[in-house]
Amino acid sequence: MAFSLKSVLISDEIDQKCVDILQSNGVQVTKNTKLSKEELVQEIAKYDGLVVRSATKVTADVINAAKNLKIIGRAGTGVDNIDCDAATKKGIIVMNTPGGNTLSAAELTCALICGLSRNIHNGDRAMKTETWSERKKLMGNELYGKTLAIVGLGRIGKEVAIRMQSFGMKTIGFDPIIPGEVSAEFGVEWMELDRLWPLADYITVHTPLIPQTKNLISDKVFSTCKKGIRVVNVARGGIIDEEALLRALESGQCAGAGLDVFTSEPPKDFTLAKHPKVLATPHLGASTVEAQERVAVEIAEQFVDLMKGTQLFGAINAQAMCSALAPETQPWVDLGQRLGAVSMATNKGQSSKKVAVGTYGQSLKKASYISAAVLAGLLKNSPAGGDSATLNLVSAPALAKQLGVEVTTQHNDSAPSPYTACISVTLDNGIQVTGTCGGGAPLLTAIQGQGFQAPAPLTDNMVVFTAKGSPQLLQNALGAVTQAGATACSVSLTLEKDSKVWGVISLLQKAPANCLDAMSKVTEATYLV
Ligand SMILES: NC(=O)C1=CN([C@@H]2O[C@H](COP(=O)(O)OP(=O)(O)OC[C@H]3O[C@@H](n4cnc5c(N)ncnc54)[C@H](O)[C@@H]3O)[C@@H](O)[C@H]2O)C=CC1
Numbered sequence: 001m002a003f004s005l006k007s008v009l010i011s012d013e014i015d016q017k018c019v020d021i022l023q024s025n026g027v028q029v030t031k032n033t034k035l036s037k038e039e040l041v042q043e044i045a046k047y048d049g050l051v052v053r054s055a056t057k058v059t060a061d062v063i064n065a066a067k068n069l070k071i072i073g074r075a076g077t078g079v080d081n082i083d084c085d086a087a088t089k090k091g092i093i094v095m096n097t098p099g100g101n102t103l104s105a106a107e108l109t110c111a112l113i114c115g116l117s118r119n120i121h122n123g124d125r126a127m128k129t130e131t132w133s134e135r136k137k138l139m140g141n142e143l144y145g146k147t148l149a150i151v152g153l154g155r156i157g158k159e160v161a162i163r164m165q166s167f168g169m170k171t172i173g174f175d176p177i178i179p180g181e182v183s184a185e186f187g188v189e190w191m192e193l194d195r196l197w198p199l200a201d202y203i204t205v206h207t208p209l210i211p212q213t214k215n216l217i218s219d220k221v222f223s224t225c226k227k228g229i230r231v232v233n234v235a236r237g238g239i240i241d242e243e244a245l246l247r248a249l250e251s252g253q254c255a256g257a258g259l260d261v262f263t264s265e266p267p268k269d270f271t272l273a274k275h276p277k278v279l280a281t282p283h284l285g286a287s288t289v290e291a292q293e294r295v296a297v298e299i300a301e302q303f304v305d306l307m308k309g310t311q312l313f314g315a316i317n318a319q320a321m322c323s324a325l326a327p328e329t330q331p332w333v334d335l336g337q338r339l340g341a342v343s344m345a346t347n348k349g350q351s352s353k354k355v356a357v358g359t360y361g362q363s364l365k366k367a368s369y370i371s372a373a374v375l376a377g378l379l380k381n382s383p384a385g386g387d388s389a390t391l392n393l394v395s396a397p398a399l400a401k402q403l404g405v406e407v408t409t410q411h412n413d414s415a416p417s418p419y420t421a422c423i424s425v426t427l428d429n430g431i432q433v434t435g436t437c438g439g440g441a442p443l444l445t446a447i448q449g450q451g452f453q454a455p456a457p458l459t460d461n462m463v464v465f466t467a468k469g470s471p472q473l474l475q476n477a478l479g480a481v482t483q484a485g486a487t488a489c490s491v492s493l494t495l496e497k498d499s500k501v502w503g504v505i506s507l508l509q510k511a512p513a514n515c516l517d518a519m520s521k522v523t524e525a526t527y528l529v
């Protein structure tokens with residue numbers, strides 16, 4: 001599965017290498033870092049891809065104005081400037097380059113810790129105003145023997161710990177998903193936040209800005225810290241409550257803050273940045289030649305990989321799509337979509353609130369992407385399915401959730417004989433279709449538990465019917481589609497059960513409008529897929 005990316009807009013300052021790599025792969029690149037929000041809303045309609053850093057706000061307005069946008073690339077880590085939910089609903093992949101600027105952000109954090117400990121910002125200010133006498137006031141503290149608390153022990157938190165240990169700092173930390181055994185490997189003693197606050201001389205935060213981390217360091221937290229605590233934020237503005245920080249600086253509870261990020265960038269109010277106890281930088285964490293080159297190359301290469309269909313790396317909202325790119329999984333994704341479409345058609349296009357997806361056979365053990373594929377096929381053919389142009393493996397699970405469609409999945413290591421792997425889709429009113437892949441092509445093996453004598457190819461244009469079994473049925477059904485003006489290319493019937501059979505006729509072209517009429521004379525029910 002390859003993606004067509006003809007045109008890409010780069011709307012933030014990004015290393016030229018990104019442009020060069022994309023252009024050398026045939027992509028038309030426009031770099032415009034001066035677009036207002038309104039201009040971006042206008043412009044975005046022209047592009048298949050967008051590359052940003054943190055300055056461009058990719059809001060729902062921008063995303064909804066896009067017509068062909070397939071991918072938003074963040075040349076960096078944080079994606080809080082991108083409305084990922086809006087992108088997911090529109091089937092747009094959001095990807096980032098998470099490791100590319102880790103070392104630069106960690107190094108700036110260490111620089112701020114060192115700067116705070118020795119009042120380097122105030123010393124520099126004194127020199128620039130020729131006030132040598134300030135020297136007396138600028139007594140610092142050694143870092144040696146002090147305790148650094150690291151909140152968020154992911155990529156950057158870990159690198160900060162390793163570096164600050166070389167200054168003789170004791171490192172303690174908290175992270176909900178990194179266990180103590182793992183943090184111990186890089187010298188961080190894991191502990192709950194309540195225990196950590198009173199022990200710290202310095203606190204540095206390295207988490208994303210999410211509801212759980214917004215205002216994580218509050219008045220209450222400052223009050224439980226040692227008097228003279230110093231705090232550093234190179235993650236996102238708002239993890240340290242800015243108003244609480246100002247109060248703590250004024251009262252002396254907080255002796256200093258190193259801030260690279262702010263709730264509003266640029267800050268609407270520079271009070272904090274100008275505060276004498278604050279060492280502030282204008283979001284420079286990733287602003288090194290090395291980091292910028294890395295993230296620019298990585299994002300461009302990730303785009304190119306997707307265009308070539310080789311891999312989907314760095315996507316944060318497209319788990320199913322990642323699997324769908326592997327050559328061995330593609331036929332199963334296709335099968336899932338087609339089974340979804342057949343189940344919806346045989347449900348007379350009625351919405352179903354419960355969908356059970358079964359996978360059978362060892363090879364489908366880890367095929368969690370199948371349910372997204374089934375939903376994409378099912379919702380595309382549902383009246384509530386919305387815009388079929390944007391319905392894909394990225395948007396289908398989100399749309400199903402929005403529509404209240406509950407999906408359950410079940411796996412069984414053994415597949416029904418004679419197949420080695422199968423997928424079944426069961427809707428809440430009992431409709432059930434089962435299929436497999438044969439020679440890389442999707443095949444329907446059973447409807448309502450009735451197996452086909454020879455599996456039916458799942459093609460783009462199909463007539464599915466059920467009728468009373470009779471020796472003339474095949475001839476009558478083929479006669480009806482021919483009479484309607486269609487050309488059949490294959491036909492398959494199930495075994496008879498309770499005197500009923502199911503049949504599938506594949507057509508060379510879309511079924512003509514009168515096909516249903518013609519078929520109604522020889523079948524009990526006919527569905528077009
Ligand atoms: N100032 C700058 O220029 C830069 C800022 N950043 C920011 O730094 C932050 C961290 O980046 P990485 O380390 O690469 O991310 P990461 O994903 O490797 O690590 C983040 C860690 O935060 C943890 N976390 C989540 N919720 C938490 C909570 N409630 N309490 C404690 N920990 C929690 C996660 O479990 C994860 O381990 C991001 O917000 C990123 O945007 C990253 C690069 C440059």
Ligand SMILES: O=C(O)C(=O)COP(=O)(O)O
Nearest residue numbers: 053054055076077078286
């Ligand atoms: O990667 C991140 O999360 C950053 O904050 C870096 O932001 P920037 O690309 O320098 O605008």
